[in-house]
Amino acid sequence: MDVRRICKILLLFSFLCGEGETQANECVAYRVDGEAIACVCNATYCDYPSDDVPKEGSSYWYATDKQGQRMKQLEQKFGSCGGSPPDETLTVDSNKKYQTIIGFGGAFTDSAGINLGKLSPATRDQLIRAYYDRKKGSGYTLGRIPIGATDCSTRPYTYDDFANDTSLEHFALAKEDYDYKIPYLKKALELNSETLFLGAAWTAPLWMKISGNLNGLSFLREDYYQTYADYLIKFLDEYKRNGVNVWAISTGNEPLSSLIFNYPSTTMAWTPRSMADWIANYMGPTLASSSHKETVILALDDSRPLLPWFVEPTFWNENATKYVAGIGVHWYLDFITPADLLDETHDEFPNKFIILSESSTSPPIWGTPKIKTESWRHGEKYILSIIEFCF
Numbered sequence: 001m002d003v004r005r006i007c008k009i010l011l012l013f014s015f016l017c018g019e020g021e022t023q024a025n026e027c028v029a030y031r032v033d034g035e036a037i038a039c040v041c042n043a044t045y046c047d048y049p050s051d052d053v054p055k056e057g058s059s060y061w062y063a064t065d066k067q068g069q070r071m072k073q074l075e076q077k078f079g080s081c082g083g084s085p086p087d088e089t090l091t092v093d094s095n096k097k098y099q100t101i102i103g104f105g106g107a108f109t110d111s112a113g114i115n116l117g118k119l120s121p122a123t124r125d126q127l128i129r130a131y132y133d134r135k136k137g138s139g140y141t142l143g144r145i146p147i148g149a150t151d152c153s154t155r156p157y158t159y160d161d162f163a164n165d166t167s168l169e170h171f172a173l174a175k176e177d178y179d180y181k182i183p184y185l186k187k188a189l190e191l192n193s194e195t196l197f198l199g200a201a202w203t204a205p206l207w208m209k210i211s212g213n214l215n216g217l218s219f220l221r222e223d224y225y226q227t228y229a230d231y232l233i234k235f236l237d238e239y240k241r242n243g244v245n246v247w248a249i250s251t252g253n254e255p256l257s258s259l260i261f262n263y264p265s266t267t268m269a270w271t272p273r274s275m276a277d278w279i280a281n282y283m284g285p286t287l288a289s290s291s292h293k294e295t296v297i298l299a300l301d302d303s304r305p306l307l308p309w310f311v312e313p314t315f316w317n318e319n320a321t322k323y324v325a326g327i328g329v330h331w332y333l334d335f336i337t338p339a340d341l342l343d344e345t346h347d348e349f350p351n352k353f354i355i356l357s358e359s360s361t362s363p364p365i366w367g368t369p370k371i372k373t374e375s376w377r378h379g380e381k382y383i384l385s386i387i388e389f390c391f
């Protein structure tokens with residue numbers, strides 16, 4: 001809110017100084033087959049919507065279309081339809097509240113960082129601004145940070161790839177953290193210091209796992225339940241030391257993927273019960289007695305068919321539930337599971353928030369066509385998912 005006020009003051013100031021700052025920057029359309037599927041930004045120019053507040057008695061609506069409009073602000077006056085008295089009455093009951101929206105965000109993965117690194121510094125700043133700036137961007141307030149490598153990294157790595165290093169003396173962040181993640185996380189923080197970051201590990205170091213493998217079925221060894229909790233605290237320590245506080249840490253990316261036979265992707269499995277046990281007796285108490293007491297735990301971090309049964313043992317366990325603030329949900333199996341499962345989960349555990357922690361449209365293993373000619377359709381998928389998630 002303060003940022004918004006500062007922006008307003010700056011805007012006013014620039015008007016007074018006659019610097020001619022416009023209220024909005026129009027989209028420079030990028031067309032494929034005559035359809036404007038994206039807007040082009042470069043080092044000196046990027047589109048952004050106007051952020052002024054409608055006058056009393058009127059409202060704004062924003063239009064985005066294939067002809068090239070992007071968040072185009074259009075004004076609508078109440079009760080002004082051709083002078084005749086309106087026959088519809090819109091009643092806003094501000095006492096009736098539904099869910100709170102924590103925010104919107106993106107992920108600071110290696111692959112995002114590699115692509116950002118290919119741009120000139122000015123264009124890169126423009127791109128991050130387009131997401132995280134409250135006025136000249138989408139006002140993102142969330143960011144997900146992979147703890148170690150994801151399945152889209154160029155190599156597998158964790159922060160302790162030294163076999164049997166039970167004291168974690170070799171723990172160290174990777175080159176990827178310094179080159180691809182931290183610099184951009186800090187850019188987002190510069191634009192909005194209240195940005196909340198969610199950390200998620202795809203796997204523990206392989207020597208902590210029963211299978212010792214990166215892919216496929218692999219559980220954490222029970223004798224390393226504490227070591228793994230300590231490992232995650234060290235990640236929080238190191239990120240804090242580098243200027244990035246992590247708001248939430250998940251129990252791990254997609255525990256179910258690991259149960260899929262030969263799943264060819266960095267994974268680590270939990271059962272509903274082992275997840276509850278690890279939180280109650282290891283991760284929860286370790287986090288609570290660390291210097292990261294403010295950091296919350298996010299359970300599940302996997303697709304909708306697992307709700308609510310996968311989190312029930314955690315939330316029914318008095319010693320686990322007190323450490324867990326919410327549930328992370330992925331969108332990949334939404335087509336086989338109704339959104340009602342979110343309501344069901346919320347009704348059963350009303351004090352736990354639900355956050356859509358991962359969605360992406362173009363995993364190459366599914367042979368999706370290249371992003372260039374498909375962008376509009378990808379955008380529609382995100383929009384429909386957000387609408388479904390919110391209602």
Ligand SMILES: *[C@@H]1O[C@H](CO)[C@@H](O)[C@H](O)[C@H]1NC(C)=O
Binds near residue numbers: 028041042043044045
């Ligand atoms: C940047 O984009 C703007 C708007 O399309 C254009 O006028 C300007 O020439 C571009 N600058 C460069 C260096 O391409």
Ligand SMILES: *[C@@H]1O[C@H](CO)[C@@H](O)[C@H](O)[C@H]1NC(C)=O
Binds near residue numbers: 163164
């Ligand atoms: C790690 O410990 C296991 C026994 O727990 C042993 O079999 C293995 O050789 C050790 N690996 C290394 C690299 O020391």
Ligand SMILES: *[C@@H]1O[C@H](CO)[C@@H](O)[C@H](O)[C@H]1NC(C)=O
Binds near residue numbers: 317319
């Ligand atoms: C929770 O912890 C307390 C104290 O250690 C213990 O007595 C109780 O049995 C635990 N509850 C569960 C469900 O494990």
